[in-house]
Amino acid sequence: MTADSTNTNGASNGANGHSQLPTEEDMTLLQLQQRYAEEAAKRIRADGPAQFLDLTDADTDRFKAIAEDPWADHAALNAKETVKxxxxxxxxxxxxxxxxxxxxxxxxxxxxxxxxxxxxxxxxxxxxxxxxxxxxxxxxxxxxxxxxxxxxxxxxxxxxxxxxxxxxxxxxxxxxxxxxxxxxxxxxxxxxxxxxxxxxxxxxxxxxxxxxxxxxxxxxxxxxxxxxxxxxxxxxxIPHVPKIPGLEGFGGEMFHTARWDYSATGGSYENPDMEKLKDKRVGIIGTGATSIQIIPQLAEWAKELYVFQRTPSAVHPRDQKATDPEEWKTKIASKKGWQMERALNFVAHMSLATKNGEENLVDDGWTKMPAYSALIGSPGYGLVEPTPEAIGANVARLHKMDTHTAETARARVDQIVKNLETANKLKAWYPSWCKRPTFSDMYLQAFNEPNVHLIDTNGQGIEAATKDGLVFAGKEYPLDVLVLSTGYRxxxxxxxxxxxxxxxxxxxxxxxxxxxxxxxxxxxxxxxxxxxxxxxxxxxxxxxxxxxxxxxxxxxxxxxxxxxxxxxxxxxxxxxxxxxxxxxxxxxxxxxxxxxxxxxxxxxxxxxxxxxxxxxxxxxxxxxxxxxxxxxxxxxxxxxxxxxxxxxxxxxxxxxxxxxxxxx
Incomplete structure (x- = not known):
């Protein structure tokens, strides 16, 4: 296979080698790409990765404490000398x-x-x-x-x-x-x-x-x-946090998702009943793959939950199910080498590398997202000439391939979220490969709850923190607990x-x-x-x-x-x-x-x-x-x-x- 013979705008070439007039589909695709570019521009910052502080490099007691291991059994480990x-x-x-x-x-x-x-x-x-x-x-x-x-x-x-x-x-x-x-x-x-x-x-x-x-x-x-x-x-x-002015001075409980503090929320990892949040105003910064899982849990327990969003995630159905022991024995783990075979079948369906009639063994959202091959490669399209025309044609091909997946995810928001304004702010305006796709049957539903409030910063992020809460667009949001779902280096x-x-x-x-x-x-x-x-x-x-x-x-x-x-x-x-x-x-x-x-x-x-x-x-x-x-x-x-x-x-x-x- 070779890359589609398309121009940078997705218009196909005619038999005589001259560009045909762009079709209605081409124009729609161009408009979509323009919308994506406009949304991406909102997030551009001069400081780039320097906008974050690695917790391992923190020089304040507050952030050093956040980075500490909350799970280690120090007494038991100190009693053993495994390496001399x-x-x-x-x-x-x-x-x-x-x-x-x-x-x-x-x-x-x-x-x-x-x-x-x-x-x-x-x-x-x-x-x-x-x-x-x-x-x-x-x-x-x-x-x-x-x-x-x-x-x-x-x-x-x-x-x-x-x-x-x-x-x-x-x-x-x-x-x-x-x-x-x-x-x-x-x-x-x-x-x-x-x-x-x-x-x-x-x-x-x-x-x-x-x-x-x-x-x-x-x-x-x-x-x-x-x-x-x-x-x-x-x-x-290495977890990191945004360099928000005044963040280390926030007066409430504050922790990173990679160091969850159950003493602040109540419950435990084995039994996460966060009863301490029943009378608390909780804020969470970030709406990435981690937050998608956490926010429904916080929504269930917090008196008020404020979700501070810079870029929404594309959220696809999860379709969780219990393992059927009979299916496991007779179909999934039925022969030697089954696990790698299944893993490579997953790869083949993600990277457009399947053979005719090859069964989709995993058959999940990942394997039905062909444009994710933009990130992981594809044997049929991986060699692209280093010219603006060839590169543009490949980008246009990927955008065209992604249109159905991306539009389906945005339509799903409208189907689930009742408030129109909130729904519009939860739609992901970027291709599927730009941010790790997420899968949940609970996340979007959480925004229908009266105690859940989406604070969309339109790509800008939070302006400042005070001892009482977070500030965006000149308004302070009072908080008792702040969860930093802000990712890693x-x-x-x-x-x-x-x-x-x-x-x-x-x-x-x-x-x-x-x-x-x-x-x-x-x-x-x-x-x-x-x-x-x-x-x-x-x-x-x-x-x-x-x-x-x-x-x-x-x-x-x-x-x-x-x-x-x-x-x-x-x-x-x-x-x-x-x-x-x-x-x-x-x-x-x-x-x-x-x-x-x-x-x-x-x-x-x-x-x-x-x-x-x-x-x-x-x-x-x-x-x-x-x-x-x-x-x-x-x-x-x-x-x-x-x-x-x-x-x-x-x-x-x-x-x-x-x-x-x-x-x-």
């Missing part, structure tokens, strides 16, 4: 979420982890689960089908209770994996790796770690060493540098800083899993890979590829020697060129409503040099299935081209 200062392990994994767990298990299955001292894990949380450890807000569910999202279901034999699992079940599954594969006594919780340095003489990584031990204990400084350093720090892991931070996402300083060969390398040249990897100058360092998911709505599939693909490279490398040096594995500068640059060649496909993201996908709108303002550097961080525009084929061909060839292996 000065310990050396074969693998040190940064991250105890699904990525870190998958790294450990797949390396075990590859025969690379053999003894109890071969692997150690480090995580800032007080337990396993990653985002599912931190996030425990009422209403929390995964927005991807649990049968393909929850890793290692075949290995654990677990059957999810529902099509979309609640956060508690997802965290429990992480704990299940850790228990089954005996990882608890190998993990250092409440700990942050501050620096990692390659020791050229020892051919080991030296990692400086700070272990927090709770409010009444001094922290512990450790120096750990490892042969392989593996980064599995997740995508959205962008995964594009540091040009996609995996180390920057964790806040760790990584120094490779010859004192080379990974921060400096990424700053100077932009992303540079082989297959998105490793970078030259940093031996034995691998990422669970970095830039220059393929994407999909299901993050666990991305983890699986990159981790299994890394396990293959390491297994072949260890085989090459033989027993009794330590392998030093490093990608070459030439081959990572060749891969980067392949990625950059595909970057024009993603041009539709640049004009999106400002958000973490386009650097809060700064992508459109970059000079050519910065745009070229940013294009190095692009994904694989031909989609996940194409990317997997490239990796499989590389593995079949067998020579580890572009990877130097030496024995220490």
């Amino acid at each position: 200062d000065g310990a050396t392990s074969k693998f040190l994994i940064l991250g105890g979420g699904y990525g870190g767990l998958l790294f450990a298990v797949r390396l075990m299955q590859a025969g690379l982890i053999k003894g109890p001292d071969d692997v150690r894990l480090i995580d800032a949380a007080g337990g396993f689960g990653g985002t599912w450890y931190w996030n425990r807000y009422p209403g929390l569910h995964c927005d991807v089908e649990s049968y393909i999202y929850m890793p290692l279901l075949e290995e654990t034999g677990y059957m999810p209770k529902q099509k979309y699992s609640p956060g508690s079940e997802l965290r429990e599954h992480a704990e299940r994996i850790a228990t089954q594969f005996e990882l608890y006594d190998k993990t250092l919780f409440r700990s942050n790796a501050k620096a990692a340095t390659w020791d050229e003489e020892e051919k080991l990584w030296t990692v400086q770690v700070t272990e927090g031990r709770g409010p009444n204990e001094p922290s512990r400084e450790l120096t750990l060493k490892c042969q392989y350093l593996l980064v599995a720090s997740g995508v959205l892991n 962008s995964p594009a931070f540091g040009n996609g540098n995996p180390a920057a996402k964790t806040g760790i300083e990584v120094i490779g060969r010859g004192g080379l800083s990974m921060d400096e390398k990424w700053k100077n040249i932009g992303s540079a990897t082989l297959h998105g899993v490793a970078t030259s100058g940093f031996p034995n360092l691998f990422f669970a998911f970095g830039p220059q890979t393929a994407g999909t709505a299901n993050f666990v599939t991305m983890l699986e693909v990159s981790i299994q590829h890394t396990a293959h490279i390491l297994a072949k490398a260890e085989e090459k040096v033989g027993a009794g020697s330590r392998a030093v594995v490093e990608v070459t500068r030439e081959e990572e640059e060749a891969w980067t060129m392949q990625v950059m060649m595909r970057a024009p496909y993603f041009a539709s993201i640049v004009g999106c409503t400002p958000g973490y996908l386009n650097g809060e709108g700064q992508s459109a303002r970059q000079d050519p040099k910065d745009m070229m550097k940013a294009s190095r961080s692009s994904g694989w525009s031909e989609g996940m299935l194409s990317y997997i084929e490239v990796l499989e061909e590389y593995r079949r060839e067998g020579s580890l081209k572009g990877v130097e292996v030496t024995a220490a």
